Amino acid sequence: MATIHIDIHSKIYPSVERAKLHQAIANLYLSLHAEEFVCLVGPSGCGKTTLLNIIAGLDADFKGDITIEHRHDHPMIGYVFQNPRLLPWLTVRENIELVVSDRRSTDVIDALLETMQLKQVQHSYPERLSLGMSRRVAIIRAFVINPDILLMDEPFVSLDAPTARQVRELLRQLWLQRPHTVLFVTHDLREAIALADRIVFLSSAPMRVVSEIKVPLAKTERNDDQAVELFRQQIINNYPEINMLL
Amino acid sequence: MITLKKYLPTLSLLVFIAVWQGLAIYINRNTLPTPEAVAKVFWLECSSGRLPFHLGVTLLRLITGFSIAMLLGCATGIALGRNKKLDAFFDNWLVIFLNIPALVTIILCYVWFGLTESAAILAVVINKLPNVIVTIREGARSLDQDLLEMAQSYHLGKRKTLIHVIWPQLYPFVMGATRTGLALIWKIILLVELLGRSNGMGYQLHLFFQLFDVASLLAYTIAFVAVTQLIEFMVLKPLDNKAQRWRR
Structure with missing residues (x-):
């Protein structure tokens, strides 16, 4: 039950040697309701990762406020980074076990490994996995902490497309089982439509919100490529300013 | 071909001994005894208990000095590698201590603290410490920021972060410091013993030098080389292999 209010006046990367000063975010206001699934769509390099780092508390060097309303003081945040960031000296299973504090999660880990089709490689080291497999491990690691x-x-x-689709459906399914607030960065509008309750379109740097669109599709429609494509056409026709961002 | 490759190290050792034997016979003087003569002295010194005693004394000093230097060096190295201000302040000190000749620190330690065991250990530690600090500092500087961020966002806590995220990354540097450190201490410790102790390998070598007893000198050297090789194969190599198993 976490509500997030994002209110960032500015986030600036100071100039270092020959790299110029870079304003990543300017006047970004966004609220996420509890248990809402929000997709962020915007051009690459616009500052989406910076925004996630700020929310995760990894980057405190910005002007503004992030307010998280939650029953605990410290809500658990699962973060799936752009690169998997697995510890190469731990096996797949050890990487997942590392982030959970209690031993009772064995069954949960088993179930997640099963659904992500990683059971066979659970005792392998990450260097032996394909990037796709590593990504799935990173996703499990984020899920397993609830x-x-x-x-x-x-x-x-x-x-690959079938795996992405499968993991996407799984993500949506897990989220329906145990709702939590999701902020999902993508540049694929179809993916956003299949997943999100609401899509937030962001401008290139300095990043701000361009427009927000609710996705009122039912579960079956989300899994139906044609319905997703139809909705995508609607968005593109109705919001010409978004077209520039894709 | 495979079988030949397997025996190459043994073969090279045999060739080395053969060359030595040939040279000793050709020169035919006391200054280069034959391998056989050296082996005889080696056996005598071992059975009299003299060689094991002095080797043991030196090894004890080595272990003490090495442990203190590694512990202090790792802690300081990590602190300097992670804290830019601290590093900027102490960098000069490090350069100074790195460049003071070993002989100077040894003499100063003996002059200031007397010809005592602790002065000897202190001299070893002071000589070794800057090397450890520099190596570990390099390791601490190159810690993967991505993984540290992961640890932070998943609230791994200090203990887990240290054991599973930081230590494995520092490990190659610690092994590096161990290897170069042992090699360095072996050399310094003999000097320390030669200058101010009345036992240990260094003291014995000094004695043989005064007696021009080259056979004993070589016998002790062999014991010395054997022990370093033993440490390499019994301790360092297995530690290396254990830490490398995750690599492709």
Whole structure:
């Protein structure tokens, strides 16, 4: 039950040597309701990762406020980074076990490994996995802590289409079972439509919100490519300003 | 071909001994005894208990000095690698201590603290410490920021982060510091013993030098080389292999 209010006046990367000062975010206001699934869509390099890092508390060097309303003081945040960030000296299973504090999660881990089709490689080291497999491990690692907030930074990039689709459906299914607030970064509008309650379109840097669109599709429609494509055409026709961003 | 490759190390050792034997016979003087003569002295010194005693004394000093230097060096190295201000302040000190000749620190330690065991250990530690600090500092500087962020966002806590995220990354540097450190200490410790102790390998070598007893000198050297090889194969190599198993 975590509500997030994002109110960032500015986020600036200072100039370092020959790299010029870079304003990543300017006047970005966005609220996420509890248990809402929000997709962020915007051009690459616009500052989406910066925004996720700020929300995750990894980057405190910005002007503004992030307010998280939650029953605990410290909501659990699951973060699926753009690169998997697995510890190469731990096996797949050890990587997942590392983030959970109690031993009772064995069954949960088993179930997740099963659904992500990683059971056979659970005792392998990450260097032996394909990037797609590593990404799935990273996703399990985020799920297994039962997050109140789930931040996902283009987690399905480089997964082959059938796997991406399968993981996407799984994500939506897991989220319906145990709702939590999700902020999902993607550049694929179809993916956003299939997943999100609401899509937020962002401008190129300095990043701000261009428009927000609710996705009122039912579960069956989300899994139906034609329905998704139809909705995508609607968006593109109705919001010409978004076309520029895609 | 495979079988030949397997025996190459043994073969090279045999060739080395043969060359030595040939050279000793050709020169035919006391200054280069034959391998056989050296082996005889080696056996005598071992059975009298003299060689094991002095080797043991030196090894004890080595272990003590090495452990203190590694512990202090790792802690300081990590601190300097992670804290830019601290690093900027102490960098000069490090350069100074790195460049003071070993002989100077040894003499100063003996002059200031007397010809005592602790002065000897201190001299070893001071000589070794800057090397460890520099190596570990390099390791601490190159820690993967991505993985540290992962640890932070998943609230792994200090203990888990240290054991599973930081230590494995520092491990190659610690092994590097161990290898170069042992090699360095072996050399310094003999000097320390030669200058101010009345036992240990260094003291014995000094004695043989005064007596021009080259056979004993070589016998002790062999014991010395054997022990370093033993440490390499019994301790360092297995540690290396254990830490490398995740690599492709």
